[in-house]
Amino acid sequence: MFWKEVVASLYPWDLLDEGLDHVLDVLERDTLTNSTYLVALMHDEKRPLTDLYYPHNPRRKVYWTEDSRAYWRPDPDTYRETRIKPRISDRPEIQERDWLQDLIEGSRRRGMTVGAELSHTWVDKVRTEGELSDVVQRGISGDPFAGRICPNHPDIRAYGVALYLDLANHYDIDFIQTCLIGFHPGNHQPWAASGAGEAIRLVGIATGGCFCEHCRAAAEREGLDWNAVVDRLRWLAEGFNAYNHRQAFDLRLLRESSTTATALLAEIPELYAFLKFRTDSLTRFFGQIAEAVHAVRPRMDLRLNHFASYPELMGLDLKAVGGLLDSVRSSDYAEQLGDPARMETKRAYLHSIRRAIGPDKYFLSAISPRPKATPALVKQGILISAQCGADALTIGHYDGSWNNCLRAIREGIDEADIVVDRDAPMYRS
Numbered sequence: 001m002f003w004k005e006v007v008a009s010l011y012p013w014d015l016l017d018e019g020l021d022h023v024l025d026v027l028e029r030d031t032l033t034n035s036t037y038l039v040a041l042m043h044d045e046k047r048p049l050t051d052l053y054y055p056h057n058p059r060r061k062v063y064w065t066e067d068s069r070a071y072w073r074p075d076p077d078t079y080r081e082t083r084i085k086p087r088i089s090d091r092p093e094i095q096e097r098d099w100l101q102d103l104i105e106g107s108r109r110r111g112m113t114v115g116a117e118l119s120h121t122w123v124d125k126v127r128t129e130g131e132l133s134d135v136v137q138r139g140i141s142g143d144p145f146a147g148r149i150c151p152n153h154p155d156i157r158a159y160g161v162a163l164y165l166d167l168a169n170h171y172d173i174d175f176i177q178t179c180l181i182g183f184h185p186g187n188h189q190p191w192a193a194s195g196a197g198e199a200i201r202l203v204g205i206a207t208g209g210c211f212c213e214h215c216r217a218a219a220e221r222e223g224l225d226w227n228a229v230v231d232r233l234r235w236l237a238e239g240f241n242a243y244n245h246r247q248a249f250d251l252r253l254l255r256e257s258s259t260t261a262t263a264l265l266a267e268i269p270e271l272y273a274f275l276k277f278r279t280d281s282l283t284r285f286f287g288q289i290a291e292a293v294h295a296v297r298p299r300m301d302l303r304l305n306h307f308a309s310y311p312e313l314m315g316l317d318l319k320a321v322g323g324l325l326d327s328v329r330s331s332d333y334a335e336q337l338g339d340p341a342r343m344e345t346k347r348a349y350l351h352s353i354r355r356a357i358g359p360d361k362y363f364l365s366a367i368s369p370r371p372k373a374t375p376a377l378v379k380q381g382i383l384i385s386a387q388c389g390a391d392a393l394t395i396g397h398y399d400g401s402w403n404n405c406l407r408a409i410r411e412g413i414d415e416a417d418i419v420v421d422r423d424a425p426m427y428r429s
């Protein structure tokens with residue numbers, strides 16, 4: 001069978017430390033990479049993420065990222081309609097260069113396609129706890145969720161569109177990808193393993209977001225009785241605090257019951273209304289972005305980097321958003337868990353995405369060559385990706401990859417009899 005691409009993600013400091021050509025040499029040789037992207041707006045995260053130290057970085061053992069910084073040269077004019085601007089690095093060695101332009105030029109020289117990712121958080125926590133404190137989501141009691149921007153806030157919508165237009169108008173890229181985190185899913189984690197786990201997860205959204213004034217306005221525009229929704233959800237949310245005796249009793253009884261999430265949806269229309277309001281909100285936001293970008297770059301591939309186990313709990317309707325965008329990347333990295341049993345969960349995750357987006361949407365499956373992955377698990381992940389109808393492979397991520405697992409990517413592709421060819425038809429003829 002054919003895969004169109006093997007796509008590798010890179011960070012500015014990978015290029016700074018190892019040198020762009022060296023990185024691309026290794027990726028081409030060991031993994032058949034023919035497409036790259038820069039994580040161009042990166043959240044606060046220690047690199048490498050899954051292990052203590054870098055396996056092959058010659059300059060440092062770890063890199064401490066700055067929170068939500070842009071690694072291209074933002075065009076000030078593009079952001080004139082919003083008071084939110086991308087924040088750039090404070091570090092001189094990172095400031096010196098336009099990392100996206102560097103990656104574009106280096107990748108184009110090799111005939112590769114190239115893109116940019118806007119990662120999980122688009123505004124840093126310092127600003128969302130200070131001058132931009134109004135743009136974050138609110139819990140049902142009005143408490144802010146730092147770093148989690150509200151997709152119904154007009155300034156966030158304008159900023160989101162501007163980020164995409166800035167990249168689309170000023171850089172020769174083929175795709176723009178995002179794994180933006182959606183609505184806060186609420187306080188469900190400690191309960192998830194209980195008998196009525198799915199029902200508790202669902203009720204948990206009452207402790208999530210968003211209940212801000214812009215969400216209220218958006219909901220009321222849609223004809224929702226917002227006060228009724230909030231009143232009903234407040235009782236559920238209060239159950240998560242043991243000192244609210246009656247509400248907590250109700251929640252405990254639910255947890256110890258065999259009540260299903262479906263039963264709750266049928267019983268509590270306000271819960272369904274809130275769930276649907278959130279998915280509609282995020283779908284509208286992505287729709288606005290897609291319309292703006294495709295107006296200026298009709299062929300730009302807008303890609304969702306899909307990472308959530310429960311997309312609906314963060315307000316993502318994968319079918320609706322997948323229909324608006326051009327491609328979807330699975331962000332399942334099961335290989336790095338080192339557990340062969342976990343690989344069947346990967347298979348199910350990939351099937352979930354295909355089920356939602358249909359057989360024709362361009363679909364990339366991620367593989368992780370990071371600890372505790374083994375060459376055998378990497379090869380198994382490649383085979384599963386092929387069996388689940390992936391059109392391309394994507395590597396997450398080069399910086400933390402051990403060389404034996406990188407080599408296993410090319411070997412696994414060869415052993416599965418997959419030909420990587422961008423010009424191949426979508427399906428075997």
Ligand SMILES: [Zn+2]
Binds near residue numbers: 150151152210213215
């Ligand atoms: Zn809101």
